[in-house]
Amino acid sequence: MMAAPTARQDLHALYRKSVRKRLSSIIVCVTLLIAFMAADLVTGPSPLTVREAFDALLNGPAGNDRTAAAIIWAIRLPMTIMGALVGMGLGIAGLQMQTILDNPLASPFTLGFSAAAGFGAALAIMFGGALPVAAWIIAPVSAFAMTLLACALVYAIARLRGANAEILVLAGIAVMFMFQACQSLLQYLAEPEVLQQIVFWLFGSLLKSSWTSVAVLVVVLSVGAPLLARDAWKLTAMRLGDAHATSLGTDINALRRRTFLIIAMLTAASVAFVGTIGFIGLIAPHAARAIVGEDQRALLPMSALTGAMLLSAASIISKILAQGAVIPVGIVTAIVGVPVLFVLIMRRGSGGVR
Amino acid sequence: MSGQRDLCLADINVSRGACEIVKGVSATFPSGSISVICGPNGAGKSTLMAAIANILPYSGTTTFAGRKPGNKELSFLPQALGLRAQLSVLETVLLGRLDKLGWSLRGSDIDAADAAMQSVGIGDLASRSVCSLSGGQQQLVLLAQRLIRKPAILLLDEPTSALDLRRQLLVLDILKAYAEEQDAVVAVVLHDLSLAARYGTEMLVLHEGRCAAAGKPADILTEDMIRSVYGVDTEILHTANGTPVIAPICAHVGKPPRHENHRAEPIEPVIVRTRAERRYERSGT
Numbered sequence: 001m002m003a004a005p006t007a008r009q010d011l012h013a014l015y016r017k018s019v020r021k022r023l024s025s026i027i028v029c030v031t032l033l034i035a036f037m038a039a040d041l042v043t044g045p046s047p048l049t050v051r052e053a054f055d056a057l058l059n060g061p062a063g064n065d066r067t068a069a070a071i072i073w074a075i076r077l078p079m080t081i082m083g084a085l086v087g088m089g090l091g092i093a094g095l096q097m098q099t100i101l102d103n104p105l106a107s108p109f110t111l112g113f114s115a116a117a118g119f120g121a122a123l124a125i126m127f128g129g130a131l132p133v134a135a136w137i138i139a140p141v142s143a144f145a146m147t148l149l150a151c152a153l154v155y156a157i158a159r160l161r162g163a164n165a166e167i168l169v170l171a172g173i174a175v176m177f178m179f180q181a182c183q184s185l186l187q188y189l190a191e192p193e194v195l196q197q198i199v200f201w202l203f204g205s206l207l208k209s210s211w212t213s214v215a216v217l218v219v220v221l222s223v224g225a226p227l228l229a230r231d232a233w234k235l236t237a238m239r240l241g242d243a244h245a246t247s248l249g250t251d252i253n254a255l256r257r258r259t260f261l262i263i264a265m266l267t268a269a270s271v272a273f274v275g276t277i278g279f280i281g282l283i284a285p286h287a288a289r290a291i292v293g294e295d296q297r298a299l300l301p302m303s304a305l306t307g308a309m310l311l312s313a314a315s316i317i318s319k320i321l322a323q324g325a326v327i328p329v330g331i332v333t334a335i336v337g338v339p340v341l342f343v344l345i346m347r348r349g350s351g352g353v354r
Numbered sequence: 355m356s357g358q359r360d361l362c363l364a365d366i367n368v369s370r371g372a373c374e375i376v377k378g379v380s381a382t383f384p385s386g387s388i389s390v391i392c393g394p395n396g397a398g399k400s401t402l403m404a405a406i407a408n409i410l411p412y413s414g415t416t417t418f419a420g421r422k423p424g425n426k427e428l429s430f431l432p433q434a435l436g437l438r439a440q441l442s443v444l445e446t447v448l449l450g451r452l453d454k455l456g457w458s459l460r461g462s463d464i465d466a467a468d469a470a471m472q473s474v475g476i477g478d479l480a481s482r483s484v485c486s487l488s489g490g491q492q493q494l495v496l497l498a499q500r501l502i503r504k505p506a507i508l509l510l511d512e513p514t515s516a517l518d519l520r521r522q523l524l525v526l527d528i529l530k531a532y533a534e535e536q537d538a539v540v541a542v543v544l545h546d547l548s549l550a551a552r553y554g555t556e557m558l559v560l561h562e563g564r565c566a567a568a569g570k571p572a573d574i575l576t577e578d579m580i581r582s583v584y585g586v587d588t589e590i591l592h593t594a595n596g597t598p599v600i601a602p603i604c605a606h607v608g609k610p611p612r613h614e615n616h617r618a619e620p621i622e623p624v625i626v627r628t629r630a631e632r633r634y635e636r637s638g639t
Contacts, residue, residue, distance in 0.1 A: 011477075
């Protein structure tokens, strides 16, 4: 009994130490993200020097150098911020998809969301011209609507047959094939120029960013993330398996359903404006897990950060690779992501957790 | 015997899909001591437990303190499966207080986790990752996780299945002490009949979804009962204080004879002696 008090003190100290360690990881990642975003801002096809770019940023949208102000404030800054926000959205959505499906291979697109968004965009590109609305609004709205429709279909099946992981995955695969077929049909029927536009949308590019898209994503993230954060402990408990989570007093069906709805919103908002950007949602949660473990209080913000960092890095590379042009970032994400994945696999092989 | 805080089951039926697994089981698990549920594989032990824990739907009634026990007073530890989460032992144990945890932890949360971990003897594992632990250690972590909730009814499905002999006894001692201190109902599924006899005050034996025997272990553990339920011939020995010890002799091949329908032919017990015993016998004569 003499040893008990010292052991008790140890546990408090141990916990404080782990909190400090996580906080410092998060601070390091925030700093890195800011550095990446700054680097992203000063790279681009137009020949602005670093100095000029930062001057234009500091002088505001009404700065004296009109060209530089326009490039920075109307083109690059929305792209940079959108890159970080989409990365966050996909990172968080990927993490929770992996959590609720209990599957390390799940990503925001596992349940057919990207196919649905692609179909929505293709539909708008082909037939949107007939509507009296600007094309840049109709494609995102249509992609967003189709993603929510896909979500509603999966949700309805989960509601009827129970929201366990297998049912969700099976329903998602069915929905994915359905939308993929519809999308292929549209592509087959499309005129060559329209087909080119559809294919370009599917690549996923931050060039489509605007302040409107930034605002929409800010709203969706600031609603979705706190809702997920409220369930942080329950989502952590879900990692013990359904039986344990249930017997600890979690209604896992309800938790799965509401988490799924938030993922759908985050994914829909992320892909509607910039097109499908794969790999981030798969890899960011794994990277975050390797850094902070699976306590969602740290893992949730960390997944957002790793997602944002990866997409910012991919955005920088997409601008450096081809002189004077911007390669769609959706193509580059895998090139950036694969080395990260290899590092994670290697670390796992050596048996180390954290 | 308070009686008030006993857990009473009346005519419990549980189905999984079209298959009726538990058929009309009634039993009473008294508070302040361990009750054990035994029976061969597939007898419905885990299903019955999951039903009492409100995880599977069932018909019939469970009563505790005059009403149906809620999730607040119930805590169920399902059969251990490998944990794959990259959580520390401390985090995993803390999850036992899921309903009380806030975004930032309070000192009392950590104190409670500490006490629970000390009580099952895993205080030194606090910072280890649960997925790196052995099956037995994971079982102890999960036990600490359930104890931290201080439930009035603790249901455990084979909590000793992955443990070595010493830890089996330690865990059952912890459960016995917990039942006595908290005046809690502790119901445990066990396969080892001798351990069941040693620790259980009440015993429920299930066979093909029905209650094959219920009562004090010393009364119901008979060679006939074990032969008809398990299809195994045994010899029941007794320790100095009268606790039955079940010594298996041989298993019947094929379907075991139905309960009480007919008695199996008395068979010649096969006596197996170790080399040491033979040497002892030779030196004695």
